[in-house]
Amino acid sequence: MSHSSEPRPMTSRRSGPLKGVAQVPGDKSISHRALILGALSVGETKITGLLEGEDVLDTAKAMAAFGAQVERHGPGEWTVNGVGVGGFAEPEGVIDCGNSGTGVRLIMGAMATTGITATFSGDASLSRRPMARVTDPLALFGAEFTAREGGRLPITVKGAVDPVPVRYRTPVASAQIKSAVLLAGLNVPGDTVVIEAEPTRDHSERMLAGFGADIRSETTDEGHVITLKGRAELRAQPVAVPRDPSSAAFPVAAALIVPGSEIRVPGVSRNPTRDGLYVTLLEMGADIAFENPREEGGEPVADLVVRHGPLKGVSVPAERASSMIDEFPILSVIAAYADGVTVMNGVAELRVKESDRIDAMARGLEANGIRVEETDDSMTVHGAGNVPGGGTAVTHLDHRIAMSFMVLGMAAENPVSVDDGSPIMTSFPDFLPLMQGLGAELG
Numbered sequence: 001m002s003h004s005s006e007p008r009p010m011t012s013r014r015s016g017p018l019k020g021v022a023q024v025p026g027d028k029s030i031s032h033r034a035l036i037l038g039a040l041s042v043g044e045t046k047i048t049g050l051l052e053g054e055d056v057l058d059t060a061k062a063m064a065a066f067g068a069q070v071e072r073h074g075p076g077e078w079t080v081n082g083v084g085v086g087g088f089a090e091p092e093g094v095i096d097c098g099n100s101g102t103g104v105r106l107i108m109g110a111m112a113t114t115g116i117t118a119t120f121s122g123d124a125s126l127s128r129r130p131m132a133r134v135t136d137p138l139a140l141f142g143a144e145f146t147a148r149e150g151g152r153l154p155i156t157v158k159g160a161v162d163p164v165p166v167r168y169r170t171p172v173a174s175a176q177i178k179s180a181v182l183l184a185g186l187n188v189p190g191d192t193v194v195i196e197a198e199p200t201r202d203h204s205e206r207m208l209a210g211f212g213a214d215i216r217s218e219t220t221d222e223g224h225v226i227t228l229k230g231r232a233e234l235r236a237q238p239v240a241v242p243r244d245p246s247s248a249a250f251p252v253a254a255a256l257i258v259p260g261s262e263i264r265v266p267g268v269s270r271n272p273t274r275d276g277l278y279v280t281l282l283e284m285g286a287d288i289a290f291e292n293p294r295e296e297g298g299e300p301v302a303d304l305v306v307r308h309g310p311l312k313g314v315s316v317p318a319e320r321a322s323s324m325i326d327e328f329p330i331l332s333v334i335a336a337y338a339d340g341v342t343v344m345n346g347v348a349e350l351r352v353k354e355s356d357r358i359d360a361m362a363r364g365l366e367a368n369g370i371r372v373e374e375t376d377d378s379m380t381v382h383g384a385g386n387v388p389g390g391g392t393a394v395t396h397l398d399h400r401i402a403m404s405f406m407v408l409g410m411a412a413e414n415p416v417s418v419d420d421g422s423p424i425m426t427s428f429p430d431f432l433p434l435m436q437g438l439g440a441e442l443g
Ligand SMILES: O=C(O)C1=C[C@@H](OP(=O)(O)O)[C@@H](O)[C@H](O)C1
Pocket: 028, 029, 030, 101, 102, 173, 174, 175, 176, 177, 179, 201, 325, 326, 349
């Protein structure tokens, strides 16, 4: 589902106190993985709470194109009857991954060690993003690639017929690179090893173990080392997808900045590899309680209770970046309402997301009266406690930029607009009604 719809301008306005319960959607990272591992398993995988955003629906279509039987039974309820590790059929058409870096990179990994050929494409945003970061390690298994200039999509992958195991150190902190290599390693004789300097989100490792793969993670002098035994047989498993902490960040941020707000966000994943925003918000003095901590679908979850209150600027250390990599756009909005300066360090990866997120946030915040400084790998927001607003931000096909500026407007002196809110459908299809239901004024 490449993003071809007409641009949808949106505006948000200063809102009264936000109140109520925000039922945010299922986790996007876990939803992709549930569909892919379901397709690589023998038997029927029942998924509940699947995110039905465009990114994940594109992965569902891709799994069907590779031969899995993928069916929707009701909201968030899906089944996947898999073809087993190594069982992918050659797809007839081009695999269009739309706006999704996770989708295209993980699926390329999953098919790179099967002896089939497939061509992948994406929308204008995905076609600008670097793919050599996955095609380089996948080539070590013996797969071959034909890419557009600069290693960009569209890319044709000729899977390795006799793949060899790989030991790979990721050059940047990226769960997508790690996951692509591990998924490729499933159909390889012997151990595939991924070494990362800093641990990144570990949903692939958790879910692979749940589906019966022999996988272990350890911290050694080399770093965080993950070892997967290949030629695994995956067994279908039920997957209950927890709610997405990256999506929860938007109503949470809105409640923190709109005076008088108090909201509840139930069942949000508190996986420590995803928790950096919440650690940072507590350092800023945010009033957030984590109630009923429990385990759901193999992930720690809690109910968040969030109240408006004063916030102060902080310095976010570079080591925390990977545990909140998608939350810097919304953190920069919260920082605009805080007292003092917020510095975000070690965030160079933001430049190669759906947009250059440092540039997109800096330009949009400036257009709304906020002072921002940037370097190659940092961003500094000067909070003054109030936001003039009145500007229009350009979203560059980036859902998180669109939602961040919609939240900015909810407490600004003047309305805040975006040129195109349609990319929100990739990760948070109910964003608009959910925020309106809490009392936010946007549309
Ligand atoms: O593995 C994943 O599901 C994701 C990993 C991150 O990307 P990188 O691996 O490029 O850091 C993140 O930004 C993306 O939204 C989802």
